[in-house]
Amino acid sequence: MTMAPESGTDQVGSPRLRKEDARLITGQTEWTDNIQQTGMLHVAFLRSPHAHARITSVDTSAAMQQPGVVAAYSGADFADEQGSLPCAWPVTEDMLLPAHPPMAVDEVRYVGEAVACVVARDAYSAADALEALDVEFEPLPAVIDMESALAEDTPLVHEGSGQGQGSNKAFEWPMAVGDVDSAFEGADIVLTRRYHQQRLIPAAMEPRSVVCRPDGDAFTLWSATQVPHIVRLMLAMTTGIPEHKIRVIAPDVGGGFGSKLQVTAEEVLALLLARRLRKPVKWTETRTEGFQTTHHGRDQIQDVSIAADSDGRIRGLKVDLLADMGAYMMLVTPGVPILGAFMFPGIYKMDAYSFHCTGVFTTKMPTDAYRGAGRPEATYAIERIVTELADEIGMDPMELRRRNWITHDEFPYTGIAGLTYDSGNYEAATDRAVELFDYDGLRAEQRRRRESGDPVQLGIGISTYTEMCGLAPSRVLGQLSYGAGGWENAAVRMLPTGKVEVVTGTSPHGQGHVTSWSQIVADQLGVPFEDVEVLHGDTRVAPKGMDTYGSRSLVVGGTAVVQACDRVLDKARRLAAHMMEANEDDLEFSDGRFTVRGTERPSTSLQEVALAAFAAHDLPEGAEASLDADATFDPENFSYPHGTHLCAVEVDTETGQVSLRSYTAVDDVGTVINPSIVDGQVHGGLAQGIAQALFEEAVYDTDGNLVTSTMADYTVPTAADLPDFTLDRTTTPATTNPLGAKGVGEAGTIASTPAVVGAVVDALRPFGVRDMRMPCTPQRVWRAVAEAREAGRSEGGQR
Amino acid sequence: MPHIRVTVDGVSYDDQVEARRLLVHYLREQLGKVGTPVGCDTTNCGACTVLMDGQSVKSCSVLACQADGHDITTVEALAADGDLHPIQRAFHETHALQCGYCTPGMMMAALDLLRDNPDPSDEEIREGLEGNMCRCTGYVNIVRAVREAAAVMRATTAAPESESRTTDVPQQVVREQEPAPQAASGGASS
Known part of the structure; x- marks a missing residue:
């Protein structure tokens, strides 16, 4: 395997403009909702208005009489064929895994759960006919709050499901390393905090959409998905339709952030409706429907204790987690908090660590992967409590970090949670x-403002994060009871004219893989960037793949591309040696040309070799008439981006308004293929992490209605809410893949939330404020200040 | 059903539409103008923004019959004969899009902003695009793109003899709405 590109065309590391843009900026797009098929019908779902209810009757007869209506069905009409939506990550052997029918049959368990559907000639007719569906519900008690859900005599979300009777507890997952008791007993300081990870809505800009067309006994299904390969496999396993009869296409996909890493009820039902009606069908969610029924993220209560010596050395960490599963286990619902289990210790050395997670059922939309999936939650907890520990000791929070982090000369380092961090340089x-x-300058200004009693206080937040990404070594996933592997596949084909087709199993939806993969291939093969075409997102075109999530695409998929290029070059070298009547060992390959070392003989280009392979007039013994290869890469370890993020906020103590004054992010994501794309990933990641800190929360009322079901109520930040960011990078290449890449998709989100909340708390520290619930809205901030003043804890004295 | 006459991207249409049909659905489903996507149903996200007589409107909150007698411009008309409009070129060159779903609406809203204010500050760009959401970029490069497009468009306006087809859209807009914006007086970049 080549460590560095042989050709020296220097595409890698260059901010190439994206190939993807030409269509996207001219409206020549293929979003799933753009797809039209002859005779296509439109589907609309009737959704539960109750958080929890028994379905006593469904009458579709009046809806059937509506103009343009072709069919109307209840869940019972599909009970024999719809199966149960898959959960690929049963984290424990005794995990409660209730049936999850795509359309509810007997009982609904969250507002928005599909109960019946109408199929009509157009979307307006379908929506109209929903009014004519007659469904009777017998309401059951809603279960909203996790702690109440675990109390005795609480109504059960899954009564009589056969397992775990008498409890809404889905599973318990414990882990302990080292002597936790003695670490805490002998410690000078033990600090305990409760952190709330509010529920979030991923809110990709493109709503979910699915189109399914029957083709004889086979089906083509277009979906706004991150995971066409997983969807194909799971549709086959869920419905019993043979896998080779299902083709899944992810056309242009408008963002995902984990929300499209799912196998959805609507995908299963589109397939079954197309089969039953023998017609193409389309369903596209409205935004409110999407907020109610596209999986949510986060939603944990974290009880965290840290033990330390008086000089700041961390001795141990205990984490007790409640994780809200929502009503059902979806694709990786229970695995999300378990991914986090390994990240709570962060970059710090300690003697002992324990983690205990309880998964809890409630009558709300299931949670699942959202940008970072488990790791932002863990990073938030450790970065917040380390900062509070510093305050408790009276030490600068940066100094406390320096005393505890893994130093650059200690890598590779196996941390307390068992992960081996291969490389990094936190210093x-x-x-x-x-x-x-300008950390010191801002600290000085902060002191001045505190001393002068400025109503607008300055706060500084710190996040020195790492994360595990590049999901993932298949062996490790197996040990964690995940149902599949974490490899990735690529194929590289030299065409007779010397152009190159690259097939990747990753499935980009904004990340720019077409551009980055072209850069990698251009360097590896010494061909022009423009001569490379990247194909993806169609299980017929790219039959092998594990798709895009978990900051894995470059680290795992990009490496597969490198390996496939290496194999193409191995083949080409043999052909070239034959063409040039030279010994293979005497050939050098550079800038796309083979030369015979130490001679003046004319060189042969890779394109000439490709044409000769195609013509096949004179091939060496045993060689094939093609110049292509594929490769599958399975990483031996995760990758570990890290970095230091610093945030300065101004908090108006009279109004509670928080203003982001500056934000600096220095990330180490290993080797960078395209710096523009990497910067863009960090920008967007920061925006989402900041949004959790300051703006966003999915709120359910006590009856289980999602109160924040529109973009007017769920406040995704706009340009006016966010500042510019100062970015830079340090580079310690990953040692576990030939590119040296670490992944960047989630880093910004993982790092930024504790930096921002830490800054808000830091601004209010003189008032006695030591924590803030997220999001830190003006109301919450104002109340925190008012309550602190009332409690007389203000160190500001005369204020 | 109401009868409407509407011009979309330079083509006139004479159509019967349901009274309740939204403009965005008329564009997408009746005319096949799928370059304009739908992102929400509450006018918050701005993905469906188009120009109506040069002013930006969210086409999910305009009825098709309200477009009767009006001139609609969508993203599909920005580039002419393969020449990208300065706003398109700026979005491409500054990496101001990732998934691209918000991009058509963002660019159309930006054009309206630049019509009102040909030389906006970063702050004015951020405030001016408040009605358009992007979930991918954190807006950093969108602000850059609008700034750079503004500079190019000011330079083009200042030198009418070099006027090219690519600036038809904003100039047409300006003609119909108000006197031409003041030419940029000095430094083109901010």
Whole structure:
């Protein structure tokens, strides 16, 4: 395997403009909702208005009489064929895994759960006919709050489901390393905090949409999905339709952030409706429907204790987690908090660590992967409590971090949670961030404002994060009871004219894989960037793949591309040697040409070799008439991006308004293929992490209605809500893949939330404020200040 | 059903539409103008923004019959004969899009912003695009793109002899709405 590109065309590391853009900026797009098929019918779902209810009757007869209506069905009409939506991650052997019919048959368990559907000639007719569906419900008690859900005599979400009777507990997952008791007993300081990870809505800009067309006994299904390969496999396993009869296409996909890493009820039902009606069908969610029924993220209560010596050395960490599963286990619902289990210790050395997670059922939309999936929650907890520990000791929070983090000369380092961090340099990233941010200058200003009693206080937040990404080593996934592997596949084909087709199993939806993969291939093969075409997102075109999530595409999929290029070059070298009447060992390959070492003989281009392979007039013994290869890469370890993020906020203590004054992010994501794309990933990641800290929360009322079901209520930040960001990078290449890449999709989101909340708390520390519930809205901030003043804890004295 | 006459991207249409049909659905489903996507149903996200007589409107909150007698411009008309409009080129060159779903609406809203204010500050760009959401970019490069497009468009306006087809859209807009914006007086970049 080549460590560095042989050709020296230097595409890798260059901010190439994206190939993807030409269609996207001219409206020549193929979103799933754009797809039209002759005779296509439109589906609309009647959804439960109750958080929990028994379905006593469904009458579709009046709806059937509506103009343009072709069919109307209840869940019972599909009971024999719809199966149960899959959960690929049963985290424990005794995990409660209730049946999850795509359309409810007997009982509904969250507002928005599909109960019946109408199929009509157009979307307006279908929506109209929903009014004529007659469904009777017998309401059952809603179960909203996790702690109440675990209390005795609480109504059950899954009564009589056969397992775990008498409890809404889905599973318990414990882990302990080292002597936790003695670490805490002998410690000078033990600090305990409760952190709330509010429920979030991923809110990709493109709503979900699915189109399914019957083709004889086979089906083509277009879906706004991140995971066409997983959808194909799971549709086959769920419905019993043979896998080779299902083709799944992810056309242009408008963002995902984990929300499209799912196998949905609507995908299963589109397939079954197309089969039953022998017609193409389309369903596209409205935004409110999407907020109610596209999976949510986060929603944990974290009880965290840290033990330390008086000089700040961390001895141990205990985490007790309640994780809200919502009403059902979806694709990786229970696995999300378990991914987090390994990240709570962060970048810090300690003697002992324990983690215990209880998964809890409630009558709300299921949670599942949302940008970072488990790791933002863990990073938030450790970064917040380490900052509070510093305050308790009276030490600068940066100094406390320096005393505890893994130093650059200690890598590779196996941390307390068992992960082996292969590379990193926390000192370098932090030094750079401190310099760019003007840490000392801002601290001085903070002191001045505190002393003068300025109503607008300055706060500084710190996040020195790492994360595990590049999901994932198949062996490790197996050990964690995940149902599949974490490899990735690529194929590289030299065409007779010397152009190159690259087939990747990753499935981009905004990440720019077409551009980045072209850069990698251009360097590896010494061909022009423009001569490379990247194919993806169609199980017929790219039959092998594990898709895009978990910051895995470059680290795993990009490496497969490199390996496939290496194999093409191995083949080409043999052909070239034959063509040039030279020994293979005497050939050198550079800038796309083979030369015979130490001679002046004319060189042969890779394109000439490709044409000769195609013509096949004179091939060496045993060689094939093609110049292509594929490769599957399975990483041996996760990758570990890290960095230091510093945030300065101004908090108006009279109004509670928080203003982001500056934000500096220095990230180490290993080797960078395209710096523009990497910067863009960080920008967007920061926006989402900041949104959790300041703006967003999915709120259910006590009856289980999603109160924040529109974009007017669920406040995704706009341009006016966010600042510019100061970015820089340090680079310690990953040692576990030939590119040296670590992944960047989730880093910004993982890092930023604790930096922002830490800054808000830091601003209010003189008032005695030590924590803030997210999102830190003006109302919450104002109340925190008012309550702190009332409690007389203000150190501000005369204020 | 109401009868409407409407011009969309330079083509006139004479159609019967349901009274309740939204403009965006008329564009997408009746005319096949799927370059304009739908992102929400409450006018918050701005993905469906088009120009109506040069002013930006969210086409999910305009009835098709309200477009009767009006001139609609969508993203599909921005580039002419393969020449990208300066706003398109700026979005491409500054990496101001990732998934691209918000991009058509964002660009159309930006054009309306630049019609009102040909030389906006970053702050004015951020405030001016408040009605358009992007979930991918954190808006950093969108602000850059609008700034850079503004500079190019000011330079083009200042030199009418070099006027090209690519600036038809904003200039047409300007003609119909109000006197031409003041030419940029000095430094083109901010």
